[in-house]
Structures are given as C-alpha cells and as structure tokens.
Amino acid sequence: MNKDETILKMQEKIKEINEYVNQKIENVDDETKAKILDIKNRTVDVIMSAAEKVEETANEVANDDSFKEFLLKVENKCTEAVQYTINKVNELLKNSDHEEKIKEATKQVQDAFESITNNDDIKDAVSSIREVSQSIYKEFETYMAKPETQESIRKAKITTVRLAERGLSALKTFLKVEEEPKE
Numbered sequence: 638m639n640k641d642e643t644i645l646k647m648q649e650k651i652k653e654i655n656e657y658v659n660q661k662i663e664n665v666d667d668e669t670k671a672k673i674l675d676i677k678n679r680t681v682d683v684i685m686s687a688a689e690k691v692e693e694t695a696n697e698v699a700n701d702d703s704f705k706e707f708l709l710k711v712e713n714k715c716t717e718a719v720q721y722t723i724n725k726v727n728e729l730l731k732n733s734d735h736e737e738k739i740k741e742a743t744k745q746v747q748d749a750f751e752s753i754t755n756n757d758d759i760k761d762a763v764s765s766i767r768e769v770s771q772s773i774y775k776e777f778e779t780y781m782a783k784p785e786t787q788e789s790i791r792k793a794k795i796t797t798v799r800l801a802e803r804g805l806s807a808l809k810t811f812l813k814v815e816e817e818p819k820e
Contacts, residue, residue: 640695643708647688650715651681657723661730668793673726676742679773680722683746684715718746743777 658677662670691711694704725742780786 640691643691643712644688646712647684647715650719651684654719654722661726668789676722676725679743680718680746687711721745743774747774
C-alpha cells in the first residue's frame, strides 16, 4: 500500500458518502436536509484534511513499515467514519432527536481520527488532524448553542409531533375507528 492508493481510496469514500447522502435527502424537509448535509460536510472535511496530512507526511517520512501501517489505519478510519456517518444519517431520518445525534456523530468522527494518533512514531505527523477535528467540534458546539439553532430544533420537534398526529388521524379514518365515548 502506498500514499497514492490510500488517497484514492479516501477520495472514493468521499464520493460514496456524497452519493449516499444525495439519495437520502431527495424527499426530506429543508431542516432535516440541512442537518444531514452538515454531518456529511464535516465527515468529508475531516477525510479531506486527513488526505492532505497523508500527502504531507509521505513527503516527510520514508516508506517504512510504520508509515504503511499508518496508511492502513487512516484508510480503515475513513471507512469507519463513512459507515458511521451513513448510520447517523439513517438515524436522523428516523428520529427527531437531532441535536444529540448530530453532536454524537461529530464526536465519533473526531474520536475515530484521534485513535490513529496513539502510535508515537506518527503522533507528530497526524497532530494537525486532531487540531482540525477539535476546531470542527468547537465550531459545532458554537453552532448548536445559537438560539436560532435551538429554535430550529424546537420547530422540527413540533413538526414531527404534528405529522404523527396527522398520521394517527389518517390511520383512524382508514381503519374506520371512531373515538370511544368518554364517561
């Protein structure tokens, strides 16, 4: 395995997540679409930053076994990040608890990339990946703390309840179930 193969696989992972998200957001409301795109963009940004670091590191480090091991770990973490993001997009489509799911997804992507920096031989080479991840997480926390974000989440919850109530009403009509008289 060499750096070019690893970067190519990382680009394929970016393409995979872009295609997946584009399919999933076709028929969702604008608010959910924005949240899904935010998760996708953060994952893509982290993978792109990691690809840049791989490129820089390859220019600084000889092609030894520890570098090849590093490339394999980066590739595996990219795969895990994409799969995790896909899972979180699916959960987001099913759940109304957007705030917690987005925070958790962002943290998991960050944690996945931090785990590859545990090797002392490559800590210096990947330290900037950690800085980028922490910066993204801080930006995310700032975004989530904004009153307009909290208002959007509140509105999404209200919309979800209204849709559920309409669905229940439609189901009762379809099944021809009348309310039982209250005594």
